[in-house]
Amino acid sequence: MKLFEKAHHYLINTYVKYPIQLTQGKGSFVWDNNGKKYLDFYGGHAVCLLGHNPKETLNALCQQAKKLIFYSNIFNTAPAILLAEQVALTLKPKKYQVYFTNSGSEANETALKIARKHTGKKHIISFKNSFHGRGITALGVTGINSYHQCVPNIDDFTSFAELGDMNSVKSAWKPDTAAVICEPIQSIGGMNMAKPEFYKALAQFCKEKNILLIFDEVQTGLGRTGTFWFARNVGVFPHIITSAKGIACGLPLAAVIVKKRISAKIKIGDHATTFGGGPAVCAAGLATIKTILQPGFLANVKNKEAYIRKKLTAHPLIACVKGQGLLLGIEFTKPMPHFVELCLENGFILGTSYNKKVFRIMPPLTVSKNEIDLFVKLFFQVLTQGTSEKRGFVTKFANFVRKF
Ligand SMILES: Cc1ncc(COP(=O)(O)O)c(C=O)c1O
Known part of the structure; x- marks a missing residue:
């Protein structure tokens, strides 16, 4: 055959x-x-x-893999801690904490879970033409109708606004809204983006309504758009940023980066994954990020x-x-x-x-x-x-x- x-x-x-x-x-x-x-x-x-x-990522991966490819999160390993430090330093030092997982979809599902748990609310505002992954919750906030077949009760939990239109965001808000999730440049949707003022207005709106702003930077993050995070390019510090794709340059790794005042309330047992933050992938991630941050x-x-x-x-x-x-x-x-x-x-x-x-x-x-x-x-x-x-x-x- x-x-x-x-x-x-x-x-x-x-x-x-x-x-x-x-x-x-x-x-x-x-x-x-x-x-x-x-x-x-x-x-x-x-x-x-x-x-x-x-070569930078490959060397770091091989060196770590020779010592310890993997152990689960019941023990500390240096690469995950050092990578989390490095990621937090790309935003505001001491203001963010990091949770590692395996894919963009899982990162977004984790972010939505944190937002719902933190606010005690369920409804999410997302945007038409956005993509957030293929787990059921991530599909439920993806703004492309053909992805909605297997998602139950989508209208009860998600409203889809127009990227770039604050009026549509305002009309999507409900008393039960927990968060806005935004893919700041809608890649698979056709590379749509809004004017910089929109993202700032969105952050201000979330602040006024006391809801969380999640930036899905799975594609836009890690220097892809010429700044380390797209959010910083438009002057925004989202409550949560999700990252995946190139973070370990081809090995499965993703990060959920959460403002400390929110992450501080997450308790032991609230969330977990087997593979997230394994030493070999995190060593590869650290080498990748250090290279991107070179002058x-x-x-x-x-x-x-x-x-x-x-x-x-x-x-x-x-x-x-x-x-x-x-x-x-x-x-x-x-x-x-x-x-x-x-x-x-x-x-x-x-x-x-x-x-x-x-x-x-x-x-x-x-x-x-x-x-x-x-x-x-x-x-x-x-x-x-x-x-x-x-x-x-x-x-x-x-x-x-x-x-x-
Ligand atoms: C913006 C965005 N979010 C989330 C995802 C889902 O990531 P993954 O395929 O790693 O689950 C993707 C994947 O293409 C994406 O482009």
Whole structure:
């Protein structure tokens, strides 16, 4: 049996998978089993912040793994404590505490649980087109209707406001509202963001109503937008920030960062997870964050954003480039079917979104100017070729998907 057939037989089929088998990665590139090289502007779904197999993270991981890969939270281990300290220092020293878990979805579920427990209320305000993960509670605050099938009583517990519109937030408020959860740049929703004043007004509104503000920074955090947290870029200190994706540069780790006046009330036994904060992943996380905090690193993210924007907006098919830092959405003037498949054929990877005109790029923050030049060259090459469905690779891809 060939490997793809085995995949069909043995893996539960919940993903649309491209008919490509990846075997290796280095920096901004990955390779398939035929030796074909791809420039990765999808960054393993915004996870590979420092590129693939970065030496800082890899060294820290290997050194810790040789000593102790894992022990559960019934004992202290240094990497989790040092990583929590480092994360808290990126906000206000001594004002935040950290809880480690394993994924963005779990981080958001934890944040919502803390908010409900802290306020004694149940209702949550979220935003249309947001995404917060695939656990039932996280789905229940995700603002994309197609995710709501398995979520019971969604209307009782969540109201969805419009990102950027404070009036809609105000009308969504109820006496039973516990928190507002906000994905500040809606990535999968099409890279939508509001004006900076909106986030400040949102924080002020939460303060007035005595409800918690949760920023889901699973995609926007850790320097992705050119500041360590998006919240700080807009002058906000949310009660809770959630982080995941690239925090350990590809190993499963997530963080819930909570203002101390709230976290101080959390009691032993209120929450737990087996794997969260294990020593090997936290050592990788610490090395990743220290690299991002090196002088000049974040300024460089902003320079790269400016460079990409300048190069891309020159094309007549491109309506605009949305987003911030290296979390960008290229919006075309029309829907582009099979665009990602054509990009793969041409040796680079990018991401789709729920807006059929918007394609997402979230390359490693370490991407070089030469690699950006290569991306732009390949990208324009695809636009010149056109997106006809009859082209060989696309037909092969469509046949493959049909076959299974
Ligand atoms: C903004 C945001 N929040 C939460 C999640 C869920 O994270 P995970 O897939 O690690 O559960 C994602 C995943 O893409 C996300 O983009």
